[in-house]
Amino acid sequence: MRETLEHDLNAVLQGALTMLATVERMLPMAAAALNEPGSRKLDDVRALDREVDAQEIRLEAECLRLIALHQPVARDLRLIALVLKSLTDIERMGDYTVHVAEDGEELSHAPALKRYVNLTLMIERLQEMAVALREAISQRSVEGAMVAHGMDEQVDDLYEQVQRELVTYMLEDPRNISKSLILMRVGRSLERIGDHMENVAERVQYWVTGQR
Numbered sequence: 001m002r003e004t005l006e007h008d009l010n011a012v013l014q015g016a017l018t019m020l021a022t023v024e025r026m027l028p029m030a031a032a033a034l035n036e037p038g039s040r041k042l043d044d045v046r047a048l049d050r051e052v053d054a055q056e057i058r059l060e061a062e063c064l065r066l067i068a069l070h071q072p073v074a075r076d077l078r079l080i081a082l083v084l085k086s087l088t089d090i091e092r093m094g095d096y097t098v099h100v101a102e103d104g105e106e107l108s109h110a111p112a113l114k115r116y117v118n119l120t121l122m123i124e125r126l127q128e129m130a131v132a133l134r135e136a137i138s139q140r141s142v143e144g145a146m147v148a149h150g151m152d153e154q155v156d157d158l159y160e161q162v163q164r165e166l167v168t169y170m171l172e173d174p175r176n177i178s179k180s181l182i183l184m185r186v187g188r189s190l191e192r193i194g195d196h197m198e199n200v201a202e203r204v205q206y207w208v209t210g211q212r
Helices: 002-035 042-070 074-107 117-138 142-172 174-209
Strands: none
Touching: 002 042, 002 074, 002 117, 002 174, 042 074, 074 174, 117 142, 117 174, 142 174
16 A cells, blocks of 8 residues: 555656656746747647646546545654645646747737847846756755755846846837736746746755655
8 A cells, every 4th residue: 555655756757857857848848938939839838838737637636536546644644734835836836837938929029129138148047947946846955955946046136137138118209018018927927937937946945854
């Protein structure tokens, strides 16, 4: 019975990591939609997001089955809680990545306002954050999770720079307002992805140590 539970727990954990890895794959596609007019990456991003949504439904059902069948306690129950609570965060990461790709597609129909340097850097930091978070969870590492958690500060700093730059563009020329508002929305979507990763990172300590 214990071996079966451990196998099933590992399966749901790996499923959550696969979801996170899928979002990680979506991020450079969203960057291409933003930076490469005509890249046609939006459909690819949407297809992967549908995979994330399907994974969320399957894993949620599996977690509930484990609770009903095995009545887990202590660390086993904390693992299920980690997965269940993180599923929503990861699903929302996918949604926000789709929003970035959609806004990139909209922006591609006209000349770029500027080179999207800081937005691209935000996406790169988020990819690094996702890698660090997956590794921390795989290794049951609280320290690794805190490293991933701290990386969100870089994302937030870049977001603030983006906002300041775009306000300046709008003040200089009202014709820039429409594009600037879309780019602000892109920055907000990326900032929210970082926040959701941060949420997942915060749960690792409780899972591993039992302390909040």
